[in-house]
Amino acid sequence: MSFSLFSNKKEDLKRRIIDDLVRHTATGKRELEAYLTDTGSLADSLVQLAPTSSNRYVYPHQGARWLREYRNSTVWDEFTCRCVLALWRVFQGSGITELVHGESDMSGLAEALLELDLPFLTLLDIFSTIHDSYYQERHKVLVRNAVYKVVNKPAYLPRLCTAAQDACLYGRFVALSALDDLTALPGEEGALAKAELLACTGESSKQVQRLLLTILASHPDWAGDYADLLKSKKAAQRLMAAEVAAKLGDALRPQLEEALAVEKSAKVADAIRVALGQEAQPAGEEAPASLDELAARVLKGGKKRKLQWLLDHPLPTLHLTEGGEVSQDRRDALMVACCELGRIGRSETAAQLAQGIDQKDLAALANEVYELWLAAGAQSKTKWVLPFAAVYGGPAMTPKLNHAINEWPQNARGAIACDAVTALALSDDPAALLIVDAISRKFKFRQVKAAAGAALDNAAQELGITTEELADRIVPTLGFSADGKRTFDYGPRNFTVRLTPTLELEITNDSGKTVKNLPAPGKTDDEAKATAAYNDFKTMKKQIRTTVTSQKARLEAALSALRCWTGDSWQALFVHNPIMHQFAMSLIWGIYEDGQLQTTFRYMEDGSFNTVDEEEYQLPEGARIGLAHPVELDQETLEGWKQQLEDYEITQSIQQLDRPVFRLEPGLESCRSLERFGGKILNGLSLSGKLQGLGWYRGSVQDAGEFFTFYREDPALGLGVELNFSGAYVGDESSTVTVYNAVFYRAGTVQRGSYCYDEPKEEHIFTLGEVPTRYYSEVVYQLERATASSTETNPDWKKETR
Structure with a gap:
């Protein structure tokens, strides 16, 4: 293309972009056009754009797409920067994330805006909008790092000091990170950066407090300054000093003891005691x-x-x-x-x-x-x-908190729901951690799911084990003995409750007769014993439902993703725990080496193991044990196990041997797209409900509140899968939709968030032949279930794809 043609195309794009942005404004159309065509300084941008506003929820999607095309053909020129400011100020940031694809893009935009003299705090406000548009923390970190790398220079030191106090939350985070590096500067500049960091120790934001704690703890040579902070009139600064001191060992012990003797704030005093290792005894005072x-x-x-x-x-x-x-x-x-x-x-x-x-x-x-x-x-x-x-x-609080955790996010109270999940993890009720574990595995709202995962991660870290190992440990026994029985004492009579292999409760009286339910206390019973036993039984029935539901979900996940246990950990969970003991007896297990099935076995009620041929089996040393998947079994072995379970009248606790199996059709190994469900037409609410119930999530919300994908990621396998469809609106998914294709990609490589337009890139997409057989079968099975209600197909669906 000649230079003149290229130039004409750019000018044509600029004109179309300007016209579209102006068309979507409610007030200040003339001012916006003048701003976009001006060549003056950006320093007074907010003043120029002040009269301009858009109608609520209006998004100039066509103009944003033209702007992306324009941006792809040039550097961050002044026109693009002015458009970014217009999108941020007039359209609440809509469309900006379309222009930036990665840290280098964001850094380029930041450098360009600063070169054009945009006010420093305005720059931070713009990137704060981009930062908040992302859901996942790793994407937020990327936005923070992009600007941090640009402003981490001595020339910006005065502006960083101002931002550390006056900027938005995102801006303060970036400014403090940069100031930490600038403390290494010699002379007055380094001293200024240090003084500003210490001045921010009264910060109210918990996120910034955590950052400051990390920064200050990395400077043990500042111990004298922390000693001075212990004498501050501000409780927040004294608290920060105590928390930093706790990370520095005994460096400030004398100063901490002196501070504790006069500390009036119980919160600060508790922090000082933690630093001193004296949780209960106030120093300098008599007990x-x-x-x-x-x-x-x-x-x-x-x-x-x-x-x-x-x-x-x-x-x-x-x-x-x-x-x-x-x-x-x-x-x-x-x-x-x-x-x-x-x-x-x-x-x-x-x-x-x-x-x-x-x-x-x-x-x-x-x-x-x-x-x-x-x-x-x-x-x-x-x-x-x-x-x-x-x-x-106590146990009565667990279902109340669980109910609130499910309700609050639906009413825009996700933050308090996260706090409730964290609190629930503190409960001594055996059912509480099970609920937190279940939320961490499958929950509609990612924010709450992440909080549950963080609560479990913290608990696991304290014990020095993995989260999955913690999940194994928290499976309760619910008072059952090793043989799966529990006695309820009414005084003159007793009742024995046994957990059956089908995970139902079987109740017998003193004479061995089976009764349908535990009776209410009678006149001849010991009132205190009978009432306590009856209430314990009711509580246990609720707990068993929660436990069984949670463990079924865990085993389903283990079956789908091939989780393996060592021989010792498998026996600790499935042999010695009376609840999991019942699960174990109904399932078929496999010995795995390098992810490949070597042989299968079954755990018998008498504690022995046997093979499909009903020969006794010994677990080998160093065995890796996982649930066998029918996709791995030849027909003879599969039928043999089914017959054995039928002979012993055993019903499987989860669908295993009868699980539908889906294998990749020959000739499709090199395909990079799963089109098996392409064209299926069904109700959008049905598709959404079933997929989210199976652990999938809605994709990024885009133009006008519409989303076009569902996805799930399994980090343990490094795999994700994204399903494309014709689209639905958040809050109203009841319209008819058409399913398109699905792609398997490397987990963690796609950015998700509001107005985020990222998608699996070619280099991160797997061919269908590269997807593990078990995972492929499970994903197809889930999509079969999610689209089962479809009775109509659009043969021209490929023409509709975006």
């Missing part, structure tokens, strides 16, 4: 003579006022297990200690105050406080109620 004296210290300074919204209501009275009432001050101090902690966690002070209090009374108080909090609007500023309720609310 409280009683828990009532400890309560008085906690309430010192009028801290009870924080509970006034609760104290306006009658609260349950607490009693000691040894008899006698607990004082109201001690009860209130227990709640204040949780309130003062300032995070979703366990308060050591509260644990001290709870010692000796009747657990049922504590549970009644926690449940009542939780209900009052809900009635008051479940405000985030009093979210300390969540860990208080989880820790002390």
